[in-house]
Amino acid sequence: MRMGLSDKKDExxxxxxxxxxxxxxxxxxxxxxxxxxxxxRKFLSGKEDIEDITQKVFINAYKNIQSFDVxxxxxxxxxxxxxxxxxxxxxxxxxEPFKFFDLDVVFPHLLAYKEKYGQATDRSIINxxxxxxSNKYKEIIILRYFEELSYKEIxxxxxxxxxxxxxxxxxxxxxxxxxxx
Amino acid sequence: xDNKEIIEEIKKKEIKMRPRWHFILRSILIIALGxxxxxxxxxxxxxxxxSFRPFPWLPxxxxxxxxxxxxxxxxxxxxxxxxxxxxxxxxxxFLLFMLGSVLNRVNFHERMERRNLPGTRQFYKRYxxxxxxxxxxxxxxxxxx
Numbered sequence: 001m002r003m004g005l006s007d008k009k010d011e012x013x014x015x016x017x018x019x020x021x022x023x024x025x026x027x028x029x030x031x032x033x034x035x036x037x038x039x040x041r042k043f044l045s046g047k048e049d050i051e052d053i054t055q056k057v058f059i060n061a062y063k064n065i066q067s068f069d070v071x072x073x074x075x076x077x078x079x080x081x082x083x084x085x086x087x088x089x090x091x092x093x094x095x096e097p098f099k100f101f102d103l104d105v106v107f108p109h110l111l112a113y114k115e116k117y118g119q120a121t122d123r124s125i126i127n128x129x130x131x132x133x134s135n136k137y138k139e140i141i142i143l144r145y146f147e148e149l150s151y152k153e154i155x156x157x158x159x160x161x162x163x164x165x166x167x168x169x170x171x172x173x174x175x176x177x178x179x180x181x
Numbered sequence: 182x183d184n185k186e187i188i189e190e191i192k193k194k195e196i197k198m199r200p201r202w203h204f205i206l207r208s209i210l211i212i213a214l215g216x217x218x219x220x221x222x223x224x225x226x227x228x229x230x231x232s233f234r235p236f237p238w239l240p241x242x243x244x245x246x247x248x249x250x251x252x253x254x255x256x257x258x259x260x261x262x263x264x265x266x267x268x269x270x271x272x273x274x275f276l277l278f279m280l281g282s283v284l285n286r287v288n289f290h291e292r293m294e295r296r297n298l299p300g301t302r303q304f305y306k307r308y309x310x311x312x313x314x315x316x317x318x319x320x321x322x323x324x325x326x
Contacts, residue, residue: 018198026188058187059196067204108265152263159262 010074017065025065028074029058035147036082042130042142043086053089057082076149076156083139083157090135102136105160109167129179137172144169215254219277222247227281231290232308240308248273 005013005027016024036057040050060081068077126145130138143154144165155162190196225244229237252270255261261269284290294305 029187063199066198066201106266155263161265162263
C-alpha cells in the first residue's frame with residue numbers, strides 16, 4: 001500500500017479506486033467496517049447476518065463506486081448502500097414491514113429539532129431503549145447520535161426531507177423519554 | 182471478516198466495477214422516461230381540459246398514475262427528496278396546468294381531432310370536445326314606469 005494513503009480523505013481514496021486501483025479500497029473498508037457493523041447491529045441481532053451483509057455492503061460499494069460523485073461526502077453514500085442492504089434483510093425476514101409511503105415526508109414541518117447530542121439525551125439511555133422504537137425513529141437516532149451524521153447527510157442516506165429528519169428525531173427522542181420515564 | 186478478506190473476495194470472485202457509462206446510461210434513461218411521462222401527462226391533462234363534460238375519468242386515472250410515476254422518478258434527485266413531497270407535487274401540477282392551458286389555447290386537441298389519426302381517432306370519438314351550452318334566457322323588456 002502506498003505511503004500516506006491513510007492520511008487521504010475518503011473522497012480522494014474513492015477517486016483512486018475509480019481510476020482502477022483496488023488496494024486503496026482496503027483503506028475505506030478499514031475505516032468503515034466497524035461503523036457499518038455497529039449500524040447493522042441496531043437492526044439485526046445475528047452476528048453472521050451482520051458479517052455477511054457488511055461484506056455485501058462493501059462489495060456493492062466497490063461495484064458501484066463509479067456512481068459516487070467525489071465532490072460529495074463518501075460516508076452518506078456508503079450508509080445509503082448499507083441502509084438498503086439492512087432494510088432488504090429486514091424485509092426478507094419480515095420482522096417489520098417498511099412503509100412505502102409515509103405522511104411525514106409529504107408535508108413540511110415547521111418545527112426543526114435542534115437539540116444537540118448530550119444536551120438532554122444520554123447515549124446509554126438511548127442505547128438501552130432503542131429496540132422499543134419502531135425502525136423509522138430508531139434508524140434516524142442511530143445515524144444522528146451514534147454515527148454522528150448531520151441532518152443533510154441523514155436526509156441523503158434515507159432520501160427523505162431534511163425537515164422530516166428533524167421531526168422524526170424529535171418524536172423518537174420524546175418516545176424514548178416516555179419509555180425511560 | 183477484515184478489510185483484506187473483502188479485497189481477497191473481490192479479487193477471487195473477479196468482481197468488476199460497473200463502468201461509468203452504465204450510470205450515465207441509467208441517468209439518460211431516467212431523464213428520457215421522465216420526459217416521456219411528462220409529455221403523456223401533459224397530453225392527458227390538456228385533453229381533460231378540452232373534453233370536460235362528460236368528465237373523462239379514464240384519462241384522469243391515467244393522469245394520476247403518470248403524476249405519481251413522475252414524482253417517483255424525480256425523487257432520485259437530491260433537490261427533490263430533500264424537500265417535502267407536497268412542494269414538488271404542487272410544482273408538477275402547476276406546470277402541467279399551465280402548459281395544458283397553453284395547448285388548449287392553441288387548439289391542439291381540435292387540430293388532433295380534425296387530423297383523425299389512427300391512434301387517437303377512437304379516443305376523440307369517445308370523449309368529444311366539451312360543448313359549452315349557451316345560456317337560454319329571454320330578454321324581457323323592462324317597462325319604464
